[in-house]
Amino acid sequence: MKQINLALLGMGRIGKIHFNNIQQHFPHAKIVTVGDPQIDETSFKKQYGDVFISNDPNEVIERADVDAVLICTPTSSHADLIQKAILNGKHVFCEKPMDLSLEKTAALSAMAADMGIKLMLGFNRRFDPDFMEARKAIMEGKIGNVQIVKITSRDPGLPPIDYIKNSGGLFLDMAIHDFDMARYIMGKEVVEVYARGLVLVDQAVGEAGDIDTALTTLIFEDGTYAVIDNSRKAVYGYDQRLEIFGSGGMIQVENSLHNRNIIFNEKGIHQALPLDFFMDRYTKSYLKEMELFIDALLNDTPMPVGGYDGYQATRIAIATRKSMEEGRSVRLSEITIKLKTSLNSMQLNEQTSI
Amino acid sequence: MKQINLALLGMGRIGKIHFNNIQQHFPHAKIVTVGDPQIDETSFKKQYGDVFISNDPNEVIERADVDAVLICTPTSSHADLIQKAILNGKHVFCEKPMDLSLEKTAALSAMAADMGIKLMLGFNRRFDPDFMEARKAIMEGKIGNVQIVKITSRDPGLPPIDYIKNSGGLFLDMAIHDFDMARYIMGKEVVEVYARGLVLVDQAVGEAGDIDTALTTLIFEDGTYAVIDNSRKAVYGYDQRLEIFGSGGMIQVENSLHNRNIIFNEKGIHQALPLDFFMDRYTKSYLKEMELFIDALLNDTPMPVGGYDGYQATRIAIATRKSMEEGRSVRLSEITIKLKTSLNSMQLNEQTSI
């Protein structure tokens, strides 16, 4: 078995997770170079070992020994870096979203497909073991024909207002994970959306032009639906649950808690809070998604989640924003761009990814 | 303390529950007469004791010794019986709904208010101890400002198609309980609705002109919302849950199960199913609502849930049906009738009932 050489771009919070996971768990993958404008070579090497470091991402992407690029930089730089990687013939793993613009998302997906470049998007929640188990049970018919999925997705607290200003808004930044989850769990395409948004957590969010609370209904091609309930703040912590109901039963995916201890005292019966945030809650999903990315490279198989999934999730996000703004349900067919032929054909090929 | 004399109309499933509850639990209330066209006097007296029986409800309502009337007959007869009771100066407890028509519902509510007649509607779920406890916690601020309530309300199985044909449809027949619950739990008025409906359980329901599956979003006056998920059939039984999320936390009301036993074997960890249906699940709520009805009569205090609540729940049901049919959100203000002055003033007085 050969070895995959990786370039990692962006050693922020997520970049470090991927770096450590690859170093510790995947003997057939190696990070040969790291690109990050802010990185300090000396302290990096002291902590992480001897890897080629550059403050110029171009230099890193162009290196001949690199098979694939992991893009963990801020969203605004994703599109350019994906394009450079594709043009240099490197496969790509990119944190979501590819871009805030649907056009660029589509164009890059099509370009990757045209060029034979493998492109995986970091919709990490698909690879959470509990969600995977739920999807497996659904696909095996354990709950019959699925009629509704209810997604609860609440963050433990507001991100900085500056982050929010550049985030694309709650639907594109936060709920997009849930839109992808709805497609993944139901295995069906969304055709219509209805969304409401509110500013209930902090007025500063409203002043920044965003919402912090949302309720979204997604209608699937067969008329069944998903309901997604988002909040930027739940005082009891990160709340990530699913409930899927079908003709044969129901599956609930509950939060993982800090521990499995139960305390009984004169005030009641008490359990610990859910795991704090995505880095704790989705530890295993980050590991699993990287395992599958590397496997797909080693075995030349399709990526488990790709450009078309990013395109569809972005379309849904844009549609929900429109629905909220216009106070009506919006059909996904209203959110279109001129598609190149290759993306249309990709669509057909890659639909299996949900 | 005086005694309240009651006439009970309709000895069906619900009538029997009220009859037994009153006989067994309320020493200050007495059922002095029962009216039911189908009742057999001999067998009734053998089982229930010596009570004046009539096959003519009018005769029962007019009796001088009757203080209040309990209407447990089929929906189609409610309006006439309520009117007769009001005209005879009898207080009224009526199973929901008062009528399938909003006009009659409003008119009877107004009439009762004008005549000083106390009118209570059998929105029994308000009196379920767990839901009452949840509302109490919310009103005490235990979860801060409420942002969303999610209601799961699924029946264990389809009623007969003939029942469905005369039911007024899922929204007016089944979801109306949940619309009332949403108002009760949030303590706010609904101003807009968005609903989807499907036939997923049995095509015969569709042929009968109804749906068996629905998803409803209710928007409250302050922009916050409720989501209600209905199905006529859940294979695991009667599913009646609430989840209320606010700025200070969350309350979940879970189903009561057949028992508190847990079985561990090589296949997994197993618990019993939820209680079968409303007669088991809401045993205590039927008792509590009757206790409060009798208390309100004995102490001449307002009813805990009255005509205006019925009027509002019916308006919401009509609006959701319209929303489903027209594929758009519908404002409650679109659902109007010419209100008599007295109902308008009642509205102001009785809004406290949510």
Next chain:
Amino acid sequence: MKQINLALLGMGRIGKIHFNNIQQHFPHAKIVTVGDPQIDETSFKKQYGDVFISNDPNEVIERADVDAVLICTPTSSHADLIQKAILNGKHVFCEKPMDLSLEKTAALSAMAADMGIKLMLGFNRRFDPDFMEARKAIMEGKIGNVQIVKITSRDPGLPPIDYIKNSGGLFLDMAIHDFDMARYIMGKEVVEVYARGLVLVDQAVGEAGDIDTALTTLIFEDGTYAVIDNSRKAVYGYDQRLEIFGSGGMIQVENSLHNRNIIFNEKGIHQALPLDFFMDRYTKSYLKEMELFIDALLNDTPMPVGGYDGYQATRIAIATRKSMEEGRSVRLSEITIKLKTSLNSMQLNEQTSI
């Protein structure tokens, strides 16, 4: 179907439960007379209706219209009243224990058997629906061959010290319920015991010559065992749980809580406390045991729990006290009395009651 006429002796806490249950739920049984030295006839009749009242239990027992006697008086009077009832040919339901002395317990059991009198003991926990369901599952082989049962039995608080002084001690007063439960759940006879006792709740208990905390191991005839953990005080309330482990799995019977609500806040996830005490926790078991008592009278079938069960539970309680005092395991065969032939034969006949 005929009617059973009952005399109820002792209108204390438990007497009232039985009175109300019989009045409300059993049309074929009637309490025709109540005997209680402290009862006030006027106030009793006002509250409970027209029943023959006496302050002399003898008068009540001797009445010709009485078929059976319910003995709910203090323990010290049980033996005399049982004897009187037997001599008057009345069947007997007696709250546990029959007597603190094993000799009297045995003699009365034998006497009842000799005279053809049906005698049921108020080991009400056997009739708790969850425990019955557990036993049913065990008997059906759901968990294979049972290897161990663990009983947790903790009261919410100390009874008055005066009560403790006359109670016969923790083993005879409190743990005796658990000894009976162990026999019932396992369906086997105990042959050896090992017990430890402590004063941890209140030194006054020790000064009164009793313990408030105990740990008991019961060894069954086949070498398998039960562990019983008793405390007179759990700050979180009445704790009544079972865990039964066998070759095919495990059954846990959990406490019933005040409600099924779960509150999430910044401190954790919270549930309500267990039901307060036996009157709440065992509401249904009091109803069920009376139903079975009346059924056995109406149909002339054996009692579900009888004198021999009381005799065996008392033997175990005496053996555990001896074990604690002597610091060694004690075989049940050490706790003997001279048995009359009839009790020996009864023993054989009635062993099926476990």
Next chain:
Amino acid sequence: MKQINLALLGMGRIGKIHFNNIQQHFPHAKIVTVGDPQIDETSFKKQYGDVFISNDPNEVIERADVDAVLICTPTSSHADLIQKAILNGKHVFCEKPMDLSLEKTAALSAMAADMGIKLMLGFNRRFDPDFMEARKAIMEGKIGNVQIVKITSRDPGLPPIDYIKNSGGLFLDMAIHDFDMARYIMGKEVVEVYARGLVLVDQAVGEAGDIDTALTTLIFEDGTYAVIDNSRKAVYGYDQRLEIFGSGGMIQVENSLHNRNIIFNEKGIHQALPLDFFMDRYTKSYLKEMELFIDALLNDTPMPVGGYDGYQATRIAIATRKSMEEGRSVRLSEITIKLKTSLNSMQLNEQTSI
């Protein structure tokens, strides 16, 4: 901060866990050599990298660059290897037990103490996050004065009979973990034991001179107690739970399950089984114990669990076996050896480790 160089003896199941944990997680510790009679140098280096390999443990222990030795070999070799390590001035981490003989256990503990050698025993369960959290809550007084701890400890299946024959028996091989847990959780010394043992899983165990099922009562110095329930086989998997009851409340530590999904269908409500066995259930505890071992070496602080703990757990195991054989409770003071002065003083110093 300096680096700790480690020699690892025994690359079996547990040895591999420690090897991987150290390679992946502890930058300040390095395994410089591995000794294992069965190891194949070529395949080892291919999988694990370039480490000095020897089939002779002596060679490994004697290497000058080794600071400490990790002993993960079969139990029968532990004592010799510990002695060699001590004589070579190497600190020691040894999987439990040090030896099946109490004399050797004591002698080696004393020898290590005399020579200033740090000795840690692999009682890994102490370092399970949930158990640590429970102990922390207890030490903080969250449940008041502890009165009883109940330990459930059941394996998913029988080990090979050959393993059992050389294991020292259930008490020394399996329950010894629970004896240590009881001391750890209660923070008190055991003074007396009462144990029962049975062959219920497989007659072959009895033919091999051992038991497969046991019930143990441990009495602490203040009269409070622990109950430990062991089985070599639970069909539903590895069952590792604690329940600790005190004057201020109760803590339960529940099993971790394969996932947090709940499936509802017409048969009931179903959850996944507990994690399979110690390698899954105690993943985090193996990591944590190694972290603390390395920390204690780096910072020259006492080991969190040492020779005296091994000595005491072994004494309890020997006492329980004696109790079972003689059918009586056994005081720990009956289980003695001639202690060297140094062990006595160590005893005083190290008692803090519980």
